[in-house]
Amino acid sequence: MKNNIDVIIVGGGLAGLHLALKFYKEGLSFIVIDKYKEHSSSRIASGLINPITGRRFVKTWLYDELQPVFVSEYQYWEKIFNSRFFKSIDIYRAITDHRLVNDLDAKLSDYGELCRPMTADELTLFQTLTSFPDLGYVFKGYQLDTITFLDRGIDFLKSKGIWYEDNFEIESLDESQSSHRYKDYITNKVILARGAHSTDSRGFTWPGFNINKGEVLKLSSPQLPLDSILKQRLFLIPEGEEFWVGSYNTWECDNEEPTAGGKKYLIKHLDLMMKSPYEVRSHLAAFRPATEDRRPIMGYHPSNHSIAIFNGFGSKGTSLIPYFANVFYQFVFKNQELPTEVDIQRFY
Ligand SMILES: Cc1cc2nc3c(=O)[nH]c(=O)nc-3n(C[C@H](O)[C@H](O)[C@H](O)COP(=O)(O)OP(=O)(O)OC[C@H]3O[C@@H](n4cnc5c(N)ncnc54)[C@H](O)[C@@H]3O)c2cc1C
Incomplete structure (x- = not known):
């Protein structure tokens, strides 16, 4: 039938x-x-929603329209499924190029509550955890446990x-x-x-497609007491007992496997960031459905x-x-x- x-x-x-x-x-x-x-x-995916991205701190396309919809949808389905998978989270972004600060300061008033400079105490704390520079901003983001x-x-x-x-x-x-x-x-x-x-x-x-491959590491680092997101060259994102680190991106998309080159890049930049010891648990890759x-x-x-x-x-x-x-x-x-x-x- x-x-x-x-x-x-x-x-x-x-x-x-x-x-x-x-x-x-x-x-x-x-x-x-x-x-x-x-x-x-x-x-x-790390499920991160970052309101302001890129080297020039541009507000994400359509962010003001997207935000009320994704918040209400994820919260609605959390109730229906009786499960927790969505939260707001602070993203601490290191600024290594001091010339960018003027640019960001000029935009701060437009972005309102979405970002603020890190306080001296926050900078000190991050500098004890990682090799964080002496400047940083905090962005109000969200994270979906996909x-x-x-x-x-x-x-x-x-x-x-x-x-x-x-x-x-x-x-x-x-x-x-x-x-x-x-x-x-x-x-x-x-x-x-x-x-x-x-x-x-x-x-x-x-x-219209322009597929690329993203590679990430999952690692454990029991001495790193981080419950916010850190962005230096890479994103370091707490995920339960582990950390998500990424990503290495390439347009070489012959296959969807993680590569030795991708791992080398991720470890190199991770070592420049981390002060705490860590252990790599897994190395993953997937194609992103990106467009021209x-x-x-x-x-x-x-x-x-x-x-x-x-x-x-x-x-x-x-x-x-x-x-x-x-x-x-x-x-x-x-x-x-x-x-x-x-x-x-x-x-x-
Ligand atoms: C490393 C990495 C990090 C990312 N981080 C973020 C992030 O932090 N925040 C964010 O917003 N986005 C992030 N993304 C992007 C995000 O993952 C994608 O935008 C999103 O997952 C795309 O979802 P999709 O359903 O279109 O594709 P997919 O997740 O690829 O799902 C497609 C599904 O279709 C199925 N399928 C395909 N062909 C068939 C078939 N013939 N029959 C049956 N089923 C089929 C597949 O098995 C799969 O389950 C990241 C992506 C990568 C690779």
Whole structure:
């Protein structure tokens, strides 16, 4: 017997899961097909949301719109799943180039509560823990424990019978004029949220991607009493009993394995930062679904308006995806237009 459903979501990283949770809230009928990947981009990410980034201290694109949405979404699902995976956290950023201070000071008034200079006491404390310089700023960020969020979300959708662990093969999609058949399901919409693994054998091309690989270390350092995030050359992020250190980024994407060169880079910069002894527990790598213009990619395939893509969240999936899951729902089911900045049509 065939089941008629509104939509099939392919991919269950942060993008596919947020879409699924949005569709669930809206009462749509759907399934998610995800081939579980232990070290997917979503699972090795540190889940950091940093309001001000880069060498020039630029406020994250759309931050004022994104922030209320991601806070309320993660807090809502914490209650429903009866689990904790989201918190606000201070990011202590070292400033080694004193010329940047004038730039930052000039911007401080615009950024309001989002950042402040480190106090003398904080600087002293950080200098005892690491080789911190004599200048630093504190940014008000957030952190999502991505693994716990994904695992609780998957448990929730499995308990509703709408999450399938499987490899979706586009060759098995039986298309007709008005609907698609995939195994036991009939639908007229398939949404692909497959992260960096978005190449199709069937001739659908999805332009605009600029995939890169990120490598990280997980380490233990029992003598390092750090419960905030430290950013010098690398991010040092507390994660339970361990620390997440990253990242080394490369456009050499022949395979998704961690490299000796990546590890060497991470250890070199870690040794310049750390005063406490540490032990490397693991070295992980994943492709990031980054794009040419650093904006997400979504919309229908131009030659098939029942196949859509929801992707391209680059290095900011934790904050962008909750907001754009809503935008994308309005586009697919409420006939709202997509913002041109994220519409895949900009690449055709
Ligand atoms: C080292 C690193 C650090 C990062 N740190 C941060 C951070 O601190 N903050 C932040 O916001 N972002 C961060 N990111 C980026 C973030 O991880 C991504 O933006 C986000 O995870 C993308 O989610 P996604 O669901 O699009 O892709 P993915 O996480 O790759 O998920 C895609 C899913 O689709 C599945 N899939 C693919 N093909 C198929 C198929 N044919 N059938 C079934 N399933 C399929 C995969 O198995 C996977 O589960 C980081 C990324 C990396 C690599």
